[in-house]
Amino acid sequence: MILKIAFRNTFRQKRRTILTALAMIVGFTLLSLTIGLSDGVYGGVIEMFTRNRTGHIQVHREGYLDKPSLYKTIDNLSAVGEAIQGTAGVEAWTQRIYGAGLGSVGEKSTGVQIIGIDVAREIQATRFDNKVIEGNVLAEIAAHEAVIGKGLAKILSAEIGDEIVIVSQGADGSVANDVYKIVGIAESGDAITDRTACYLHIEDAQELFVLEGRAHEIVVIVSNINQVDKVTNTIKANLNDSTLDVSPWQVVAKSFYRAMKTDQQGDAISRLVIIFIVAMGILNTVLMSVLERTREYGVLKAVGTKPGQIFWLVVCEVVIIALASICIGALLGVLVNYLFSIYGITYPEEITFGGMKLKTMYAEVNVQSLYIPAIFVMLSAAIASLYPAIKAARIMPAKAMRTH
Amino acid sequence: MEQVQKTEVIVTEGITKVYAADGIPVNALNGIDLTIQSGEFTAIVGPSGSGKTTFLNIISGLDSPTEGKVWLAGKVLSEMSGNELSDFRRDNIGFIFQAYNLIPVLTVEENVEYIMLLAGVPKAERHERVIAMLETVGLKGVADRTPTQLSGGQQQRVAIARAMVSEPTIILADEPTANLDSKTGADLLEMMHHLNLETGMTFIFSTHDPMVMESAQRLITLRDGRIDTDERK
Numbered sequence A: 001m002i003l004k005i006a007f008r009n010t011f012r013q014k015r016r017t018i019l020t021a022l023a024m025i026v027g028f029t030l031l032s033l034t035i036g037l038s039d040g041v042y043g044g045v046i047e048m049f050t051r052n053r054t055g056h057i058q059v060h061r062e063g064y065l066d067k068p069s070l071y072k073t074i075d076n077l078s079a080v081g082e083a084i085q086g087t088a089g090v091e092a093w094t095q096r097i098y099g100a101g102l103g104s105v106g107e108k109s110t111g112v113q114i115i116g117i118d119v120a121r122e123i124q125a126t127r128f129d130n131k132v133i134e135g136n137v138l139a140e141i142a143a144h145e146a147v148i149g150k151g152l153a154k155i156l157s158a159e160i161g162d163e164i165v166i167v168s169q170g171a172d173g174s175v176a177n178d179v180y181k182i183v184g185i186a187e188s189g190d191a192i193t194d195r196t197a198c199y200l201h202i203e204d205a206q207e208l209f210v211l212e213g214r215a216h217e218i219v220v221i222v223s224n225i226n227q228v229d230k231v232t233n234t235i236k237a238n239l240n241d242s243t244l245d246v247s248p249w250q251v252v253a254k255s256f257y258r259a260m261k262t263d264q265q266g267d268a269i270s271r272l273v274i275i276f277i278v279a280m281g282i283l284n285t286v287l288m289s290v291l292e293r294t295r296e297y298g299v300l301k302a303v304g305t306k307p308g309q310i311f312w313l314v315v316c317e318v319v320i321i322a323l324a325s326i327c328i329g330a331l332l333g334v335l336v337n338y339l340f341s342i343y344g345i346t347y348p349e350e351i352t353f354g355g356m357k358l359k360t361m362y363a364e365v366n367v368q369s370l371y372i373p374a375i376f377v378m379l380s381a382a383i384a385s386l387y388p389a390i391k392a393a394r395i396m397p398a399k400a401m402r403t404h
Numbered sequence B: 001m002e003q004v005q006k007t008e009v010i011v012t013e014g015i016t017k018v019y020a021a022d023g024i025p026v027n028a029l030n031g032i033d034l035t036i037q038s039g040e041f042t043a044i045v046g047p048s049g050s051g052k053t054t055f056l057n058i059i060s061g062l063d064s065p066t067e068g069k070v071w072l073a074g075k076v077l078s079e080m081s082g083n084e085l086s087d088f089r090r091d092n093i094g095f096i097f098q099a100y101n102l103i104p105v106l107t108v109e110e111n112v113e114y115i116m117l118l119a120g121v122p123k124a125e126r127h128e129r130v131i132a133m134l135e136t137v138g139l140k141g142v143a144d145r146t147p148t149q150l151s152g153g154q155q156q157r158v159a160i161a162r163a164m165v166s167e168p169t170i171i172l173a174d175e176p177t178a179n180l181d182s183k184t185g186a187d188l189l190e191m192m193h194h195l196n197l198e199t200g201m202t203f204i205f206s207t208h209d210p211m212v213m214e215s216a217q218r219l220i221t222l223r224d225g226r227i228d229t230d231e232r233k
Helices: A002-012 A014-054 A077-085 A119-126 A150-155 A202-209 A225-239 A254-292 A294-302 A307-343 A368-393 B052-059 B082-092 B108-118 B123-136 B152-164 B182-199 B210-215
Strands: A057-061 A090-105 A108-117 A132-135 A145-149 A163-169 A175-186 A197-201 A217-222 A244-248 A345-353 A356-361 B008-021 B024-037 B041-045 B067-072 B093-096 B170-174 B202-207 B218-223 B226-232
Touching (some): A002 A307, A014 A119, A014 A368, A119 A217, A145 A150, A150 A175, A163 A202, A175 A197, A175 A202, A217 A225, A225 A244, A254 A294, A254 A368, A294 A307, B024 B052, B024 B067, B041 B210, B093 B152, B108 B123, B123 B152, B152 B170, B182 B202, B202 B210
Parallel strands (some): A108 A197, B093 B170, B170 B202
Antiparallel strands (some): A090 A217, A132 A175, A345 A356, B218 B226
């Protein structure tokens, strides 16, 4: 009967119910959109960062990440490549060689970071072709060509068609030097990298450093970024080689990951502020609705309804409204997040986020943008109903019935 | 706990009630000693502010006295917890209010059966008693209506049915005819008088209505929170 009264009460005062429900629905939708946008932006930045640079998973010789060295190479490259290729969830992979050297164009010289890339695989995995903003991508067959970073081109006053002389040291101790024709200028989105990057075909780099058949790094792209840990473990198991480190992007790009985490914590604070404001709104409407009906509660109590039953009556009413609001809010939340995931919100000016340039913020439709607001609405409704419920339960019938 | 005689339904001893109205203490009741026997049809009368409603509220446990004790059906009200008091009211007191005070979201049948439902009476028995009670108060055929679909007189009949259906020890009626026209009021009063004679239930009214005063067996007049006169007819 208490439930029946609660249910009918929610329909009796439509305006009051709609007001309470509105506070909950708006709160749900706002929170859902905040989560959707936040996850969408972070997801986008992380995807952009990993796709463009680190990949989702990297394989190195043990200890390479902490202390990179020319000599810490992956030697059984073809076997490792095959094992990775055969792992479920792997979308693409590529191999790289890194080395430092001196680069000279004409009279100008500067320190360069030589990055030997498997051109065809690099294009597939990290969309290397998109980074080349001028000239051409390296040929897929080694042809003594180089693509240099935009900043490096400026430092060396280099232009397409110029030759760059690289001087370094080979893995066998010999002096490594060679000449490469600059065929393209690249912009990775990270200005620091672009001031030193000199991309060569991996075979040219292997030849330069006397590292035939070897690489320093294998970069893996997975089809679902949320499965990174699982795929990392599978690769580890498949390789079964303790001399190799298999690291997810969170380990490879520690500082980027930390920056993302810190930023997300900042976001959590703004979520808490929204939660607080909405909870206050809910408390206000619920309290008003209880105060409005003080007399009714007085009558219920006078005729023998126990304080506990009155308490549950108020809580039930609020919970019924909360359940309905959650259903409507979930539909709206999915809808707005879906719309923003397609059309996005364009920033008035391009912003840099974690070294990435962002023009548009896209939302993401995910489970947490539904269950977190659902838990929040239910909890704040339950908490907000406690005070009015206790107040109603403790009402002195005689005093309550004097209220009009 | 002191035991009262079986026939003494209500005994009050030195009931005082002080309200703080805007910080100024107002004595609504000033030491009322009263005994009401079972089956009495009593009217408590007096000018506005004489303490009639306060007295009814206190003897029914809806309000607590500042000083003094109330025995109702042998129990001291002030010694009961909130839950015990709710159960005690449910089982022993039927209320009839001036403003009817029906539960607006429940139908007539649900309003009347509400107290029995709280008391755990089985559904079939509830239904049977509600139908019989509605017939007694002349409301056959309106069981499915909501209070807003009824006239004032009909609503008060529902309130009487609700008060009496669980066969309480006493019926407390606070100005039950004040909101009704004199014909309807007279009819209801006649009905309550009849039920009193038939069931032997104790009725206590607070009233201004000369008709109620006329039909009462006992007339207690309150003035300034004290019993001024107490006449039995």
